[in-house]
Amino acid sequence: MIKLVHNNSTIECLSAKVISRKIMPGSFIDLPNIGKCFSYKCSRNSEAKILKELTPRAAIVNEFSGLELDTILECENLYVAVTATKPYKLDVINHSGRHKARTFESKEFTFAKVILQHHNIKFLVPEKEIKYLPKRID
Template sequence: MTKAVHDNSSIECLAAEIISRKIVPSSFVNIEPIGRCFSYKCYRNSEATIIKELQPKEPVHNEFSLLDINTKLECEDLFVLVNKKKPYKYSKINHTGRHKAQTFKTKEYTFAKISKQIHCIPNAIPPIKVKLINE
């Protein structure tokens, strides 16, 4: 299992598990090759794990996205795009000994990017790059 923890690290997949203490549905974003995607902002101890890989296994949105199954993003804040017209319903789980978390599993194209890494992790040198494929 690969784990990414630095700002701008991202994953792309056909199914993912999203866990966060606070998930906020946001708005629609239009991504050129994929179409209209619903976005989520996840706050406070967030993570995203790839459940199902892309077929073919090539990045669609960010050239530097991680694509392997069981790859996990762990961070403070997470930005998620899902190719779905309606938001998912969340379920609550006991995530740590003290805190509950919200979770949902996607079944469509999913892009997740770390927008704020955990504060005690040193910054990546050089920083992770984001290079959109359609630019």
């Protein structure tokens, strides 16, 4: 299991479990290399865990994305884009001793990115790099 906790850390997968105290469904956007996606903004102690790897295991959006099974993004704020045709139903779970959290499990291509890392973790200097891959021509 690999934990990615710094700003600009990303994962890409075919299925992910997203947990956050506040998940705000966004809108449909068109992303390069992915196509039409539904977006979510997660805040207040968020995480995303890879449940199913890409086949073949090769990055589509960011060259430095985490791709291995059970890789986890842990952060304060998280951005998620899923190639779903409609928003997922959010479930409520007991996530910690005091707080409930919202969760969903994606079943399509999922891209997640740390927007704001936890405040108690030192910032990387220089900041983690994002290298967007060129648009694929199929």
